[in-house]
Amino acid sequence: MAYTFADLFEHSVDAMPDRLAMIVSAEEVTYRELDEQANRLAHHLEDAGFGVGAHIGIHMHNAIETMVAIIAAFKIRAVPLTVNFRYTADELRYLYDNADLEALVFHRGFADRIADVLPAVPRIRHLISVPDVLASWDEVEIPGAVRYEDVLAAGDPGRGFGERRPDDLYVFYTGGTTGRPKGVVWRHEDIWRVLAGGIDFYTGEPIADEYQQSRNGVAAGEAMRWVMLPPLIHTSAMMPTFNALFSGNTVIMHPTFDADRVWESVARHRAQVMVITGDAMGRPLVESFREQDRDTSSLGVVASGAALFSAAVKDAFFDAMPNLMISDSVGSSETGFGGIGFATKGFEQHGGPRVSGNKYSVVVDDENRALAPGSGGEGRLAKLGNVPIGYYNDPDRTAEIFRTVTGLPADHPGGPTQRAVVTGDRARIEDDGSITLLGRGDMVVNTGGEKVFAEEVEAVVKAHPDVYDAIVIGVPDERWGSRVAAVLCARPGVTPDFESVEKHTRSRLAGYKIPRTFWMTPEVVRTPSGKPDYGWAKRHAEANSPTHRID
Structure with a gap:
């Protein structure tokens, strides 16, 4: 079983090559075209000496080229690390160094800031500059950088890569709300299971095999269209994007968030699903909706995660679109998917979302003992099952958050004592086994x-x-x-x-x-x-x- 992101993507390519994979602004790309572009870049990276375990930075806005670079790294068993493009020079210096980046693929609009940082991170030995989706790529060039368009023109569109392993690594850098960025290290199979469709989000059961998502895409007959609004620097966009691609759906993106443009895109492309991050996107979207008169009747689902989605904003969506389904997910870069809740109009929400109980998400006390439903107890949210290896280059922080949880039922999958991620999220276990998020423990x-x-x-x-x-x-x-x-x-x-x-x-x-x-x-x-x-x-x-x- 090849439970890697490259293999799962290639299954969709082989099953649905001519289906539309991505739409970004005015550009479109099919699954076959996206695969061939990623192959060309992957061969170039191999020829430059990169392979298993090499850390490749992706310093880019949302774009087709961004996904090409990420998939290309996966194809050669390298580790792509998406870089927060809003970071200052000091923050970039820290991340580039802490992440042990060896190569960098970047939009040319960021060249000035990157050039300032490079002298302090000599480990980076290869640069690929990509035409910027927002700025003229002729303004700044970094000496020694190769041009993305030249790489693709010269590259081999075929595959021919070696066998991959489910324990290949994937690293996400997350800044959280305070402190320096932290790299969360995942095995491919683990993060696929908990965030990219390897476990059914509703039943909690693992899917049958590596081909099930692409089989489902073929059986559907045509692609669903997902508008992906968060930036790809975050798991809240990256994982739903891969989930959509593994299932043969079409991902619609924009380089930057603009509420009016989002509704125009929904109407033009007849999008059915929209992925957002809480009130920060939800409030401007619903207010923009009231002022536009486009046909957005295709939209059936708004899915939020990674940030507070308040009851007032959810109600505003219901007022504007009464037949909408609204979901609110719990999770993080450290935990993966922790649970999903569905909103109803007028629901009185205290703190964060309330999600249905599942066997992999529990609330623990200060001694890391699982609290039973009906106990009325409050504690910290803990995630069992497929969890990360730890934090990159940070054994102390790893020991702090990855703990042994006790007090689980004797018949619990994995037994009564298990390794878990114990997060900073405060939570309450309800009588029915559902979990209410109260807020960040450090906030x-x-x-x-x-x-x-x-x-x-x-x-x-x-x-x-x-x-x-x-x-x-x-x-x-x-x-x-x-x-x-x-x-x-x-x-x-x-x-x-x-x-x-x-x-x-x-x-x-x-x-x-x-x-x-x-x-x-x-x-x-x-x-x-x-x-x-x-x-x-x-x-x-x-x-x-x-x-x-x-x-």
Whole structure:
């Protein structure tokens, strides 16, 4: 069984060569064309001395060429690492070095910043510059870089690669919400199982074999069209993209997120599925939807993951598109898929999503003992089964998060004691076995001994009609140690009524959870994956006087 991303993709190519694989802006590519382009680049990389285990950086926007580079690396059993294109020079220096990059494929619009960093990372010995989807590729060239178009023109479109192994490695660098980026090391089979369709998301059962996804694609008769909105630097886009490709579907992307352009694309291409990251994309999308009159009736599913998708924004989608199905998934680069929940209009959501129970996701206490349904216990979310090997170049952090969980039922697959990923996500096990995410454990405000989860408060504040977006933080307080505060931006043309905001939050939250200090800002800064940038919010609060304070 060849449970590798390259083999699974090639199965789709062989089964559905002429089916449309990707649409990015005005460009289209079939499965056969995508495969041939990846083969050409893969042969070039082999000829340049790269192969099993070589780390190849992919510093690019969402584009067809981005997927070509990723698939090409997989074909030669190398390890592609997608680079956060918003990183500063200092952050890039750290990532390039920590990840032991040996080659770099990049969009030419990033050449200036990359050129500044390269002298500090001499391990990188091969550069491939790609015509940029957003900027003129003639502006900047890095000496010694080969041109992508020349590589493809000279390359062999056939395969002829060696046998691959399911324990080939895949590394994702994740910045989370704080700290330096961390590389999460996965075996191909493990990450395929938990994030790219190797386990049925609804039943939790492994699929039959490596050909089942491509067989399903053939049996469907035609491709479904998935609009993939997050950047490929994040698992929330990468894994659904591969899941779609393994199943013979068509992936629609844009280099950057623009809500109006998304709805135009949905109408033009008759997309059925849209993948987003929470409120950061959901709110501008639903507000743009109200102002457009295109035929978007093809859209049946909005699937969110990796960031808070609040009940207020979900309800706004239902108001705009009553027949829509909305799913909210739990997971991360460290855990893979942790569970899925389906929204209903008017559901009162406290904190993050509530997902149905499954045998691979549990809540554990501080001693790493699994909490039983009905116990009413709160703890940390833990993921069993197919889990990563650990963090790259970080044994201390690996030991901290990869632990042994006890107290599982005797008949549990894998036994009563198992290795697991114990995340920073606080969660509650419900009576029916479902799990409610409460918020990131490291995003807790301790006010007078009471713990307040930022995500729970953010969801309530953002439901107020005057508020467009918000990040909740803790700020120093002489009496309580910390007080709950919020950095927010208002809806266009609106001056928030803070008295109304206070009454709104007080009606939904305990008194100690109510934000008592507010900073107004024209824009709330988020990471490329849509997560709140808590570091930015704290720096903004430290550097500016509050807009409003409740004593």
